[in-house]
Amino acid sequence: MNAPHKYLIKGVSVLGRPKTDLLIQDGVVAEGDAKGAEVVDADGLVALPGLVDLHTHLREPGREDAETVESGSRAAALGGYTAVCAMANTSPVADTAGVVEQVYRLGREAGLVDVQPIGAVTVGLAGERLAELGAMATSAAAVRIFSDDGHCVSDPKLMRRALEYVKAFGGVIAQHAEEPRLTEGAQMHEGEVATRLGLTGWPAVAEEAIIARDVLLAEHVGSRLHVCHVSTAGSVEVLRHAKARGVRVTAEVTPHHLLLTDERATSYDPVFKVNPPLRPASDVEALRKALKDGVIDIVATDHAPHAVEDKECEWAYARPGMLGLETALSITLSVLGEDWDLIAERMSRAPARIAGLDGHGHDPVPGAPANLTLVDPAARRVVDPAESASRSRNTPYAGMTLPGRVVATFLRGTPTVLDGKAVK
Ligand SMILES: NC(=O)N[C@@H](CC(=O)O)C(=O)O
Numbered sequence: 081m082n083a084p085h086k087y088l089i090k091g092v093s094v095l096g097r098p099k100t101d102l103l104i105q106d107g108v109v110a111e112g113d114a115k116g117a118e119v120v121d122a123d124g125l126v127a128l129p130g131l132v133d134l135h136t137h138l139r140e141p142g143r144e145d146a147e148t149v150e151s152g153s154r155a156a157a158l159g160g161y162t163a164v165c166a167m168a169n170t171s172p173v174a175d176t177a178g179v180v181e182q183v184y185r186l187g188r189e190a191g192l193v194d195v196q197p198i199g200a201v202t203v204g205l206a207g208e209r210l211a212e213l214g215a216m217a218t219s220a221a222a223v224r225i226f227s228d229d230g231h232c233v234s235d236p237k238l239m240r241r242a243l244e245y246v247k248a249f250g251g252v253i254a255q256h257a258e259e260p261r262l263t264e265g266a267q268m269h270e271g272e273v274a275t276r277l278g279l280t281g282w283p284a285v286a287e288e289a290i291i292a293r294d295v296l297l298a299e300h301v302g303s304r305l306h307v308c309h310v311s312t313a314g315s316v317e318v319l320r321h322a323k324a325r326g327v328r329v330t331a332e333v334t335p336h337h338l339l340l341t342d343e344r345a346t347s348y349d350p351v352f353k354v355n356p357p358l359r360p361a362s363d364v365e366a367l368r369k370a371l372k373d374g375v376i377d378i379v380a381t382d383h384a385p386h387a388v389e390d391k392e393c394e395w396a397y398a399r400p401g402m403l404g405l406e407t408a409l410s411i412t413l414s415v416l417g418e419d420w421d422l423i424a425e426r427m428s429r430a431p432a433r434i435a436g437l438d439g440h441g442h443d444p445v446p447g448a449p450a451n452l453t454l455v456d457p458a459a460r461r462v463v464d465p466a467e468s469a470s471r472s473r474n475t476p477y478a479g480m481t482l483p484g485r486v487v488a489t490f491l492r493g494t495p496t497v498l499d500g501k502a503v504k
Pocket of ligand 1: 137230256382400
């Protein structure tokens with residue numbers, strides 16, 4: 081790239097503080113002589129630390145028709161992200177050093193965000209025997225998070241062994257909490273709407289029972305547990321209790337579980353089919369409260385692109401999952417309001433800490449790595465699926481007007497997004 085290595089971001093508000101100028105040079109936020117710097121007019125814009133997504137499905141290798149590392153990275157940069165953790169449910173599964181190194185290398189080649197691969201917990205996500213966790217940890221990808229996401233590690237003995245194994249190198253097991261026996265044939269949240277529609281229900285207790293078991297296992301082993309896409313008020317209470325006991329557990333919530341309810345299923349539009357399913361308003365309320373008070377540590381997108389044939393079909397045959405990277409910040413902004421420090425904590429600092437991504441999650445102040453995003457909080461935009469950088473179109477927000485727009489994103493001092501457009 082021929083871009084200059086020096087930028088002056090003029091008149092920006094860092095996390096809502098009074099306006100200032102930020103000099104970006106040689107990959108860091110610098111102080112000193114701005115001569116020769118390219119000026120970015122940031123009047124009215126807010127600077128945040130580059131966002132970090134702990135839960136992204138990039139689909140490569142295997143389903144490059146739905147997403148590639150490059151297309152997903154572009155969607156991430158446009159959403160204000162500078163790092164994403166790529167889930168292991170690819171084809172082949174990311175359960176060996178070879179596959180995680182491939183994903184890591186593809187991320188570096190795309191060069192739009194840092195792609196940190198997540199390794200599978202069990203071979204082929206089959207839940208039968210542990211994958212080569214050590215080989216993935218010592219590979220060039222230096223994997224620290226392991227997850228069978230899409231599947232639950234439902235065997236308690238395997239879960240215990242996995243927690244014990246990763247403890248040795250400070251790793252973390254990210255659990256997709258779903259007791260499979262309780263969700264056989266499930267199509268949506270088990271409740272009044274499912275009864276009305278005649279669809280098989282996915283009960284809240286299927287999630288809550290696994291979280292309760294896992295926090296006890298994590299406490300017993302003294303290891304780190306992360307809970308993916310928490311979706312019920314009952315799960316929040318289990319987590320609150322575990323945290324009060326000092327269990328080393330962290331948790332995420334997705335933007336869609338913070339905004340949408342199971343009423344959406346009445347449209348029978350499979351764009352609203354997701355795992356775990358959309359829940360009633362009382363759960364949404366509890367999740368919002370937990371995100372504010374810290375029982376839920378982070379917002380993670382669970383960006384789950386799917387090809388047209390896997391989504392535009394009958395509800396029962398559709399794959400679960402929704403796009404998330406390009407809309408997550410707007411939705412979090414609509415839920416938390418302009419509390420920039422809290423948004424930075426839940427979408428950048430805390431996920432960077434959990435993932436051990438040392439170069440990310442730093443506020444854009446002199447001396448920090450220049451991983452940052454500039455947001456226009458006053459902008460409104462109507463979501464148009466055709467405009468997405470993703471290869472897939474399954475956004476549940478089509479036609480909705482959302483607050484906030486990412487104007488620019490910098491990765492180690494190089495812009496990946498300028499004027500709201502991807503630079504490459
Ligand atoms: N969240 C989803 O609805 N889908 C995920 C996997 C999963 O968690 O089922 C996917 O990979 O598509």
